């Protein structure tokens with residue numbers, strides 16, 4: 001009944017040659033619950049529709065239980081789709097809606113017993129005689145689920161089925177979907193842009209960006225070992241703090257990561273992950289600190305592996321069970337553009353060392369459309385070699401302060417409250433439009449709500465370096481070290 005779904009190098013091109021899905025490969029095991037997660041327009045629904053047979057596959061192969069299935073008609077695939085807008089027939093009762101696909105499949109058979117059994121399973125017996133207009137959003141979605149289940153499909157394809165519901169109902173139905181799909185053991189592919197939904201539902205989560213698969217893994221591993229800065233930023237609430245850092249690894253001194261005015265001193269003996277950062281000496285990187293990696297606490301209470309920095313309280317968000325403290329640590333946040341991409345974009349490719357003028361123009365056009373994976377400092381800052389001395393670092397700090405002041409001026413208007421922390425970053429230099437208002441601070445830390453913190457207080461921060469993420473200029477994770485160590489010639 002349940003089946004394996006394999007996508008092998010699958011691409012989709014609609015018009016004008018734009019690939020909205022780009023060489024996607026995925027193996028979904030029988031009975032697995034796989035979530036396709038990504039920002040709006042990244043191609044999630046297109047992938048789902050290609051699996052369902054509602055959209056032609058431009059390139060690549062779809063295999064169902066190992067059999068080539070690109071050309072199968074939707075009905076031959078025996079899959080059931082559940083949509084965001086419920087898609088119920090308005091002039092049919094709940095019973096009529098659930099029974100409709102059964103009658104289409106087998107006009108001779110009485111759908112009644114299967115409709116009743118499905119309704120019992122979902123606890124919606126009392127909704128069977130009502131029309132969709134007489135049902136609430138949650139009830140409509142239950143009927144839509146019933147319609148999908150009653151057919152005993154070989155796979156469920158769910159396209160944001162909960163996004164039209166309020167938060168409380170969403171949580172409730174989320175739990176129901178988990179229970180139901182576990183009980184039925186049917187392969188489920190579930191599309192959402194809501195990372196918390198993805199994390200709570202999926203056996204595995206596949207993160208898409210601009211039609212390109214970024215990572216597929218269990219929720220726990222995607223959170224703990226994000227492949228790149230985009231995944232790190234997309235997953236987790238509050239969003240990971242991303243700060244611009246500079247690796248300093250002098251031959252005769254401690255290894256540090258400069259964060260503008262302050263630095264993180266890596267504890268010795270260096271862990272293997274930290275040792276591997278040595279090759280980044282003099283390079284700009286992105287430091288990722290999830291809110292649980294930093295705590296407000298007295299320096300004397302530091303545990304092994306924790307280092308001290310300080311932060312100026314700029315804003316405290318009371319959340320009831322906890323408070324989110326926005327702090328200014330004198331560092332500059334890094335930006336991951338296109339987190340909420342309005343349309344799919346090709347990921348920025350590594351800059352080729354040589355290329356024709358046309359290549360460069362194409363690259364430039366691509367970069368303007370997609371934005372780089374990450375935005376760091378001026379290019380000349382990125383290529384500092386070994387032997388950088390203290391004065392240079394001090395100059396950098398002054399420079400950073402100057403930029404920071406400029407940036408803060410620009411930031412004031414940026415996108416208030418939409419993406420906490422994200423929009424704290426300065427706009428790209430070439431960005432002529434000043435960003436809108438933002439919440440202040442470059443670092444967000446969780447704390448208990450009963451600590452009395454006020455704006456302007458300087459507080460000690462203990463950073464747990466066991467939870468440190470470092471990403472390179474291309475946004476790839478370099479600490480903890482990726483499974484495949486980078487080719488040093490790259």
Ligand SMILES: Nc1ncnc2c1ncn2[C@@H]1O[C@H](COP(=O)(O)OP(=O)(O)OP(=O)(O)O)[C@@H](O)[C@H]1O
Nearest residue numbers: 014020039040041042043044045046047193343344
């Ligand atoms: N029939 C179509 N013709 C042309 N372009 C399309 C078509 N359907 C989708 N697209 C484009 O393909 C891209 C991916 O769309 P898709 O609906 O798959 O994204 P999504 O990640 O599901 O987004 P959302 O979460 O907003 O639904 C979008 O830019 C969309 O405009």
